[in-house]
Amino acid sequence: MSEIVKVEHLKKYFPVQKSFLEQLFTRKLSYVKAVDDVTFSIKKGEIFTLAGESGCGKTTTGRIILKLAKPTSGKIYFDGSDVTNLKGEKLRLIRRRMQMIFQDPYASLNPRMKIGDAVGHPLEIHGLAKGEEKKKMVLEVLEKVGLTPPYQFINLYPHQLSGGQRQRVALARSIILKPEFIVADEPVSMIDVSLRTTIIDLMLTLRKELGLTYLFITHDLAVAKYISDRIAIMYLGRIIELGSRATLFLKPMHPYTQALLSAIPVPNPERKRKPVELAGEVPSPINMPSGCRFHPRCPYQKDICRKKEPKLKEIEREHFVECFLYDV
Amino acid sequence: MPLLEVNSLRVDYPTSRGTVHAVENVSFSLEKGKKLGIAGESGSGKSTLGLSLIRLVPHPGIIVGGCIKIDGTDIVKLSNHEIRAIRGKKVAYIFQDPMTSLNPVKRIGTHFVELIRTHEPTTTKEEAFKRTRSMLKNLGILPERINDYPHQFSGGMRQRIMIGLAIALNPALVIADEPTTALDVIVQAKILDLLEDLRKVYGMALILISHDLSILLERCDKIIVMYAGHMMEYANSTELYKNPKHPYTQGLLQSIPNIELEDQKLSAIPGSPPDMHNPPKGCRFWPRCSYATENCHLKEPPLIDVGNDHFVRCFLYGEKGAQQ
Amino acid sequence: MSEPKVKRSILAQLMPWLKSLARKGPSGWMVIAGIIIVLALVIMTAIGPWIAPYNPTATRVGPIRSPPSLQFPMGTNHLGQDMLSRILCGGSIMLQVSALSVVICFLIGVPIGLFSSYVGGKFDSAVSLVIDAIYAFPGLVIAIAIAAMLGPGVINMALSIAVVYIPSYFRVVRSQVLSIKELAYVEAARATGAKWHTILLRYIFPNVIPSIVVVVTINFADAILTAAGLTFIGLGVTYNIPDWGWDLTDGRAYLAAGAWWIILFPGIMIVLLALGFTFIGEGLSELQNPKLQR
Numbered sequence: 001m002s003e004i005v006k007v008e009h010l011k012k013y014f015p016v017q018k019s020f021l022e023q024l025f026t027r028k029l030s031y032v033k034a035v036d037d038v039t040f041s042i043k044k045g046e047i048f049t050l051a052g053e054s055g056c057g058k059t060t061t062g063r064i065i066l067k068l069a070k071p072t073s074g075k076i077y078f079d080g081s082d083v084t085n086l087k088g089e090k091l092r093l094i095r096r097r098m099q100m101i102f103q104d105p106y107a108s109l110n111p112r113m114k115i116g117d118a119v120g121h122p123l124e125i126h127g128l129a130k131g132e133e134k135k136k137m138v139l140e141v142l143e144k145v146g147l148t149p150p151y152q153f154i155n156l157y158p159h160q161l162s163g164g165q166r167q168r169v170a171l172a173r174s175i176i177l178k179p180e181f182i183v184a185d186e187p188v189s190m191i192d193v194s195l196r197t198t199i200i201d202l203m204l205t206l207r208k209e210l211g212l213t214y215l216f217i218t219h220d221l222a223v224a225k226y227i228s229d230r231i232a233i234m235y236l237g238r239i240i241e242l243g244s245r246a247t248l249f250l251k252p253m254h255p256y257t258q259a260l261l262s263a264i265p266v267p268n269p270e271r272k273r274k275p276v277e278l279a280g281e282v283p284s285p286i287n288m289p290s291g292c293r294f295h296p297r298c299p300y301q302k303d304i305c306r307k308k309e310p311k312l313k314e315i316e317r318e319h320f321v322e323c324f325l326y327d328v
Numbered sequence: 329m330p331l332l333e334v335n336s337l338r339v340d341y342p343t344s345r346g347t348v349h350a351v352e353n354v355s356f357s358l359e360k361g362k363k364l365g366i367a368g369e370s371g372s373g374k375s376t377l378g379l380s381l382i383r384l385v386p387h388p389g390i391i392v393g394g395c396i397k398i399d400g401t402d403i404v405k406l407s408n409h410e411i412r413a414i415r416g417k418k419v420a421y422i423f424q425d426p427m428t429s430l431n432p433v434k435r436i437g438t439h440f441v442e443l444i445r446t447h448e449p450t451t452t453k454e455e456a457f458k459r460t461r462s463m464l465k466n467l468g469i470l471p472e473r474i475n476d477y478p479h480q481f482s483g484g485m486r487q488r489i490m491i492g493l494a495i496a497l498n499p500a501l502v503i504a505d506e507p508t509t510a511l512d513v514i515v516q517a518k519i520l521d522l523l524e525d526l527r528k529v530y531g532m533a534l535i536l537i538s539h540d541l542s543i544l545l546e547r548c549d550k551i552i553v554m555y556a557g558h559m560m561e562y563a564n565s566t567e568l569y570k571n572p573k574h575p576y577t578q579g580l581l582q583s584i585p586n587i588e589l590e591d592q593k594l595s596a597i598p599g600s601p602p603d604m605h606n607p608p609k610g611c612r613f614w615p616r617c618s619y620a621t622e623n624c625h626l627k628e629p630p631l632i633d634v635g636n637d638h639f640v641r642c643f644l645y646g647e648k649g650a651q652q
Numbered sequence: 653m654s655e656p657k658v659k660r661s662i663l664a665q666l667m668p669w670l671k672s673l674a675r676k677g678p679s680g681w682m683v684i685a686g687i688i689i690v691l692a693l694v695i696m697t698a699i700g701p702w703i704a705p706y707n708p709t710a711t712r713v714g715p716i717r718s719p720p721s722l723q724f725p726m727g728t729n730h731l732g733q734d735m736l737s738r739i740l741c742g743g744s745i746m747l748q749v750s751a752l753s754v755v756i757c758f759l760i761g762v763p764i765g766l767f768s769s770y771v772g773g774k775f776d777s778a779v780s781l782v783i784d785a786i787y788a789f790p791g792l793v794i795a796i797a798i799a800a801m802l803g804p805g806v807i808n809m810a811l812s813i814a815v816v817y818i819p820s821y822f823r824v825v826r827s828q829v830l831s832i833k834e835l836a837y838v839e840a841a842r843a844t845g846a847k848w849h850t851i852l853l854r855y856i857f858p859n860v861i862p863s864i865v866v867v868v869t870i871n872f873a874d875a876i877l878t879a880a881g882l883t884f885i886g887l888g889v890t891y892n893i894p895d896w897g898w899d900l901t902d903g904r905a906y907l908a909a910g911a912w913w914i915i916l917f918p919g920i921m922i923v924l925l926a927l928g929f930t931f932i933g934e935g936l937s938e939l940q941n942p943k944l945q946r
Contacts, residue, residue, distance in 0.1 A: 053512035066843055095845035102836035110837045112858035121854075122844045162600045163370075173840070192369040193539060194576075194583050197596035219512060222585040226594060249587070263517035264587050265542035269565040271588075273546060275521045278514055281484050344675045 003077075004181055004213050005065060006041040010074035012060050016286055032285045034060045035071070036237035039312070042181075042213060049216040049224045052234035053260075055282060058217045061234075062183045065215065066100050067091060079180070096126055099174035103186035105166035109158040115142075116154025119173045126177065137176060144209070145172045145202060164195040168202065175206060183215045188223065200227055221264055225249055230318075233257050236285055236293045239312060243319040253321040255298050292324065300325055329400060330357040331500055331533050332381070337394035339373070339380050348604045350376040350389065354559045355631070356552055360500065363527075363534045365544030365565070367580075368554035371601045375424075377554065378505050378537045382419050383411050398501070417447045420494035422504040426486035430478040436464075436489055437474035440496055447497055459496070466526065467492045484515035488522060495526055502527075503535045508543070520547060541580055545569055553577050556602050556612040559631065563638040573640040575617045611643070619644055679938035686869075686931025693925050697743035704737035708894040717911045727913035729899070730906060739917050741894040743925065745806060749888075750875035752810035753817065754868055760814070761821025762864060766852050768822075769829040780826070787819035795878050799887040809888050813875045824867045828860045862940055869933030873926040880922050896921045 012035040035057040042048040050058040063069040065076055067083065075084045083094055102108040109118055120138045123129045129137055135154075142150035145168040158166055167187060174182055184203065188196040204227065206212055218224050224231055225245060232242040233254065241254040252258045259278040266273070279297050283289060289296050295305040304324050312322040339351040351373040358364050368374035379385045381396060383403060395402045398418060403411060415421075423429045430439065440460035445451050451459075461471040467488045469481075478486060487507060494502050504523065508516035524547065527534055538544055544551050544565070551568050553561040553576065561574040572578045579597035586592060599616035602608055611629050614620040623643055632645045670687075673680040706713045712732035720727045726735035768779040786794070798812035832838060833856060841851050882888035883897030884904075896918040903915025 053514065063839075068839060068843060092845040095843065098843075100840065100843045102840065104836055108836040108840055110841075110855050110859070113854070121841075121846075125844055125846050125850065164600055170840070173844075177844070192601060193541070194369060194580055194597040195600060197583050197594040198598075200594075201596070220585075221513070222587045225587055226585045226592060259514060261587065263514045265517075265540065265546050266588055267542040267545045267569065267581065267584050267586055268588070269545045269569050271546070275517075278518075281482050281515065282512075344677065 002044045003041040004044045004079055005215070006077040007061070007065060008039050008075045008077075010035055010038040010061065010064060010076070011072045012057070012064060012069065013072045030286050033237050033288065034285065035064065038074075038234075038237070038239055040232055040239060040242065042215060044180075044213055045207070045211065046229040047207070047214045047216055047227055049218060049228040049231040050234055051218055051221055051224050051231055053219055053282060055236075055285065056234040057237040058234050059185055062100070062185055062215055062217050066098055066183050067095070068100075092126070096177045097179050098181040098183070099177065099179045101167070101170050101174055101182060101184045101187045104190055105163045105170065106158075106190075108170045109166055111158055113157075114154065115156050115158070115161070115169055118158075119154075119169060119176060122173060122177050128177070138172075141172045141176045142169075144175070144206070145169070146198070147172070163191050164198065167191060167199055171199075171202065171206070175210060175212075178210065180211070181213045181215070183217065185217045186219070187216075189218070189220060196223070203227070221260060233260065236282065236288060238293065238322065239320075240294065240322045241320065242312070247316070247319045251319075253315060253319070253326060254294075254323050255300055255325070256294055292322075331360045331399060332358040333395075333397040334381070335395050335397075337377070337380065337396060338392045339376050339385055339389055340392045341376075341389045343388070343605070345605050349607070350557050350604065351380065352557045354394075354552075354554075356550075356559070356562055358501070358533050358535065358550075361527075361531050361533055362550070363536065363548045365548035365551040366535065366537045366554060367539070367541050367544050367551055369539055369601055371556060371604050372554040373557040374537050374539075374554045375505055378421070378503050378535065381501075381503055381535070382415050382421050384415075384421065413447075416443065416499070417497050418499055419501045419503065420497070420499040422487075422490050422494045422502065422507050424506040424509060426483055426490050429490055430486060432478050435475050435477055436481075439489070439493060443493060443496055463492050463496055466529075468522065484511055484519065487511060487515075487519055491519070491523060491526070495530055495532065498530055499532055501533045501535065503537070505537045506539070507536070508538075508540075516543075542584055542586075553580070556604065556607050558612055558628075558641060560613065560641050561639065562631075563636075567636055567638050571636075571638070573634060573638065573645065574613075574642050575619055575644075576613050579616075611641070673939075676939055679935045681935075682931045683935030683939070686928045686933075686935060689924060689928030689931065693743055693921070693928065694747065696740060697747060700737075700740035700742075700744075704734075704740045706734040706737045708733065708737040708741045717906060717909070717914075719911075720913055726917045727911070729902060729914045730911075735899070735913065735917055738894040738899060739896070739921060742896040742899060742918065743921065745893070745895045746876050746879050746897060746922070746925065748806055749809045749813065749879045750872050752807065753813040753875045754871050756810060756814035757817045757821055757871060758864070758868065761818040762825055762860075764818075765822040765825030766829060766857060766860070769826040770833060770848065770852055770856065776826075780822075783819045783822045786815070787823070791816040791874070792878060792881055795882060796885065796887060799882050804888065809879055809882055812882070813878050816878065817871050817874065820867055820871065821864065824863050825860055828863050829856055832856050832859050862936075866933050866937045866940070869929045869936065873929035873933065876922060876926045876929070 013031040013033050016030045016032060038061055050061060052058050060069065064071045067086070075082060077083065078094060078098065086094060116138050119141060120134045123134050123137060138154060139150040142153055147153045147165065147168055161169065188199050191199060203214065207214065216227060228245050230242065230244050231248050232239045233256065234240070235256050241248065241252070241257045252261055262274060277299055283296065291307050292305040292310050295301045298305065302324060310322045310324050310327055312320045313327055314320050315326045335355050337351055337354045341348040341350050354377060366374045366377060376385060376389060380391055385391065391404050396404050398414065403414060437457065437460055440463065441453065441456040444456045444459060461474060464471045464474060469485060469488060481489065508519055511519065520543065523534065536544055536548055548565055551563065551565050552559055553574065555576050561568065561577045568577065572581055582595045583597065585594060597616050602612060608615050610626050611624045614624040617624065621643065629641050629643045631639050631641050633639055634645050670684060673683050710733065713734050714724050714728045714732055716728065716732045717730050718724060718728050724734050724736065726739060728734055764779065768776045794816050795812045798815055799808060802808035802811060838851060838855050841855050879888060880897040880900055883895065884901045888897055899918040900915060900922065903918065906914050
């Protein structure tokens with residue numbers, strides 16, 4: 001079983017801006033611990049989902065893996081090699097193998113570039129194709145993402161396309177270099193509900209055709225359930241539960257996961273919903289609670305939860321939880 | 329007499345590229361204390377519909393036809409002065425974005441007190457503050473925070489404050505426009521639970537506008553499905569879920585992932601929402617409909633009564649139909 | 653006469669764009685009005701030497717300081733020169749100076765703004781500090797100081813005005829770049845491995861252009877007024893060639909004597925030209941920001 005991406009003890013701390021007086025009088029630095037000791041690996045060909053509410057660190061983790069942000073500490077491995085400190089030409093070569101799709105279809109395309117130029121630009125950047133050959137590859141890849149007939153699209157500008165079409169263009173741009181790994185950051189949350197399945201199914205088809213591996217980042221667990229092989233739930237910068245699709249949804253172990261799942265609206269008016277029993281809100285990442293960062297809101301909190309931080313442990317096969325309820 | 333009665337409402341937006349008929353021929357009613365959901369995707373006109381119910385359609389939008397009767401009074405015909413007495417007092421609106429809907433330089437308490445004393449000028453300051461403190465308790469906010477500023481609250485709490493402001497004057501109708509879009513799913517659930525609890529206590533009617541049909545199916549009694557400015561289907565939630573008649577509704581229901589189902593087969597509706605400057609002739613949904621016939625290109629289907637308080641705008645259910 | 657023909661064919665190319673502007677409401681009409689004014693004055697200046705009734709530099713073509721009459725519709729100045737002829741030819745220096753200063757500003761201010769804000773960090777803070785220092789001075793004061801150092805002449809005037817306006821370009825470009833560089837399509841370009849100059853040139857710069865156009869036009873307007881100001885205090889054109897600024901200065905001396913026409917017409921021309929550019933700039937700025945539209 002080969003891993004295409006592995007992160008070890010990844011941390012990303014953002015120093016908090018201090019006021020002028022604070023800078024003069026205090027030495028204490030406070031940090032926003034956006035990503036706080038995250039370790040996981042992604043197997044070749046799987047769809048691995050990082051799920052959680054906003055501010056949990058999932059997007060930051062994705063960007064770090066793609067080398068769009070530098071981690072404060074920790075290691076990143078791509079296809080076995082350590083890419084944590086990669087720079088220059090070596091980094092550019094790795095970039096050909098990993099790509100990203102963004103959440104906002106309206107911001108992910110350069111408004112001043114024609115579709116054909118935008119999709120073909122990666123080829124230009126890496127000197128892989130020019131002129132007629134480049135055009136052929138662009139048309140091919142536009143066809144693959146369902147924008148047919150492709151020659152009608154290459155001279156259009158983004159504002160002439162709908163949100164769903166733009167997201168397809170973004171997909172086309174990301175696969176033209178034939179990457180092995182794609183990070184998809186909330187690729188459908190800004191698209192109309194009736195069109196989401198098209199994009200998701202397209203991503204699944206491309207996985208089969210091109211042998212892709214996906215890191216899927218989302219807050220929508222219903223979509224996560226539909227598409228993922230394995231899911232990691234993040235809370236305040238840490239992974240608190242990780243399991244396969246089958247086990248995580250069937251037997252959510254962490255109280256936070258349970259609360260999340262119970263809060264998801266179900267399109268069935270006859271289902272009696274139980275109100276969510278979770279106190280308070282996500283605390284500020286600057287002033288994290290002591291011990292287990294979830295304990296103030298946890299209906300099962302014990303003494304130990306306030307004092308010590310639990311560690312991610314494998315409780316049953318391929319199902320990891322970070323919680324003292326299971327850590328005996 | 330129903331609390332709210334809308335008849336053949338039409339709202340237009342004149343633009344430099346031509347007039348957009350944002351809402352066309354929408355009719356429905358809402359009884360006291362009941363919950364109505366308005367579902368729709370981008371361009372459906374659901375937000376415009378919501379805003380027109382308190383005559384806050386942004387310029388250059390304008391209500392060009394139909395009537396909106398609240399407790400018998402047609403608010404379309406009221407003067408600006410008269411409508412201001414209704415806004416906030418009889419009908420309240422919760423806007424989509426809690427981040428920018430509160431005045432950042434006013435304390436939370438001031439928001440409430442000003443609201444109360446504007447509409448009920450005989451209230452004393454102490455009275456108003458007392459009511460505000462008890463409202464904050466009902467919202468789950470510590471009453472001591474009455475002097476805090478909006479930026480000191482999180483998004484979820486700000487939305488609670490918005491809800492509090494909406495119901496402070498005990499209106500008969502509250503309209504919530506995508507009240508949970510900017511929020512995470514747990515906060516979203518708690519906000520909607522709060523809305524429901526308060527609704528039970530104060531007895532107000534609720535209109536929920538959302539693109540998320542799951543929320544509406546869970547929490548509303550009746551649902552209107554909007555598409556490109558037209559009302560495509562109107563039924564009780566259970567009826568809509570068990571018996572969706574309009575191809576658009578069916579398509580929508582088949583494209584929503586249901587977390588309680590295993591091995592769901594999802595499908596999307598082909599095509600994309602129309603350009604509202606140039607919508608399709610006839611039934612606005614025909615380009616994306618697998619049942620479309622020649623007739624659908626030419627004529628707009630009427631709203632057809634299919635029994636059980638269920639109305640569909642689709643030729644599949646007959647040519648003539650009882651208009652509501 | 654070749655110039656009018658060239659301008660007409662450019663006009664023909666611009667017609668569809670102008671038509672779409674007209675449909676955009678009062679802001680669009682303002683832009684069109686501005687374009688018409690500027691074009692009219694540019695054409696007038698270009699063909700001036702051919703249509704002027706008298707040689708604008710010839711002295712004593714008429715009585716000294718005579719008020720507007722049928723023969724001299726704008727009167728004559730104290731050298732007996734025909735004011736109408738001088739007005740028709742007088743825009744040339746102003747237009748050259750302001751055009752040159754705009755070009756210099758653009759070529760210096762825009763690249764510095766792009767590079768500094770993209771790089772960010774301490775470098776950007778340092779550059780911004782310097783630029784802000786220049787910006788803090790009143791424009792005319794700096795222009796005067798530099799013109800005094802460099803001496804008279806079209807190029808020197810252009811340079812002194814340019815220094816004053818570089819900060820405007822820098823600031824506008826910087827605020828645009830700061831917001832654009834966080835957008836997804838720039839990140840996507842980075843993720844694909846594009847080098848920094850590619851990102852700046854093909855992703856950021858083209859999206860900054862609309863806001864620069866507005867600054868260019870306002871810059872033009874301001875440059876014209878500053879050029880007039882420099883000439884007014886003797887640091888601009890110093891010889892008696894037809895120039896609105898020169899006539900403005902000249903006319904001031906005779907205002908007390910009752911010769912109102914010598915200062916009035918050049919004044920109107922300067923204001924008109926500055927107004928034309930301002931209309932274009934303000935109109936474009938309103939069009940770009942839909943919330944400002946009336």
